Amino acid sequence: MSGVLVLVGHIAGQVSRSSLELLTLARRLGNPIAVCAGTADDEVVKTLGRYGAERVHLIESDELEEYPVAWVRAVADLAADVQPQAVLTESTPDGREIAARLAVRLGGGVLTDAVDVQAGPLGPVVTQWAFAAGYTVTSRVVRGIPIIAVKSNAVVPAEAPVTPSITRSGLQLDEAARRTRVLSRTVRESTGRPQLTEADIVVSGGRGLGGAEQFELIENLADALGGAVGASRAAVDSGWYAHAHQVGQTGVTVSPQLYIAVGISGAIQHRAGMQTSKTIVAVNKDPDAPIFELADYGVVGDLFQVMPQLVDEIARRRA
Ligand SMILES: Cc1cc2nc3c(=O)[nH]c(=O)nc-3n(C[C@H](O)[C@H](O)[C@H](O)COP(=O)(O)OP(=O)(O)OC[C@H]3O[C@@H](n4cnc5c(N)ncnc54)[C@H](O)[C@@H]3O)c2cc1C
DSSP: OOEEEEEEOEETTEEOHHHHHHHHHHTTTSEEEEEEESOOOHHHHHHHHHTTOSEEEEEOOTTTTTOHHHHHHHHHHHHHHHOOSEEEEEOSHHHHHHHHHHHHHHTOOEEEEEEEEEOOTTSOEEEEEETTTTEEEEEOOOSSSOEEEEOTTSSOOOOOOOOOEEEEEOOOOOHHHHTSOOOOOOOOOOOSSOOGGGOSEEEEEOGGGOSSTTHHHHHHHHHHHTOEEEEOHHHHHTTSSOGGGBBSTTSBOOOOSEEEEESOOOOHHHHTTTTTOSEEEEEESOTTOTHHHHOSEEEESOHHHHHHHHHHHHHHHHO
16 A cells, blocks of 8 residues: 655644544555654654554754745655655645645645545545535546645544654755745734634634624633634624634634534535534524524524523533
């Protein structure tokens, strides 16, 4: 079986959940080779092995963070050497940019926003949702190495322990790589809440909230349940909540155990980012809101009355 390159992300010894999802998908296609930036500690290597990485390749350099283009080149050099069945990366803005640059360098085809990947007789078969998940499309790259950017929550990470071998390479900083340089980074303040894409419970607010201050109602419920906060595009565009929290076609895809949509109408573009949630609860004063077509439980009512009651009831039952 030939290799499948998986670009993994890790911070402070923790491998991201989406990287574990990519490893799980990669095992369907071949032997996963996890590609890590920087020196990964033992814990990272162990985790990658637990999820089936037969090999962990470390691209080691102190300058990686500063020169992101050089990272793509290093991955392309590795891919040219390994000739993998496919390269898998996350379908985030960064991941899609890496995928596009890799495809150019390798002369392969790129498929983004994949929600499933299966082995086919002629190479990986990729499922994508098109037109806000109104259509399901299956595609295959017909020329060169397939570069596939996969949306988070496409699959539940499954363990398949192996002991990985470790290989290393460095970074070549040529003229082209030096043209783009990251000058500074700002660490986002932690809210103490789980990551939106990784949370088991997501509470999202929409235009029905009527303002930024009212998002406190969403945060209160999220905190009572230990969940993450999401928002509709209308709320984000109004400046009520940060774009990083937007759920939907042009935001993040979530697939939690429980999704609570508050004051959200359920437009198709919003549904595209949350309709695979296991249980969906909607709070909306309009009984004909499209979100109720999809909800497992619906509360028809004014959110300003419903939300405080809900939080109080949770607190009462927890006491
Ligand atoms: C190319 C494109 C991409 C897009 N991408 C996204 C995306 O990623 N994510 C996304 O969300 N949208 C996206 N949209 C926008 C989408 O079409 C909708 O406009 C948006 O989702 C509407 O947000 P909303 O449900 O919060 O607002 P509205 O549609 O205005 O709905 C507000 C809801 O709140 C209810 N409400 C009002 N007051 C109360 C109250 N007091 N109590 C209870 N309920 C109340 C109303 O009955 C209504 O149903 C995209 C659109 C386009 C064209």
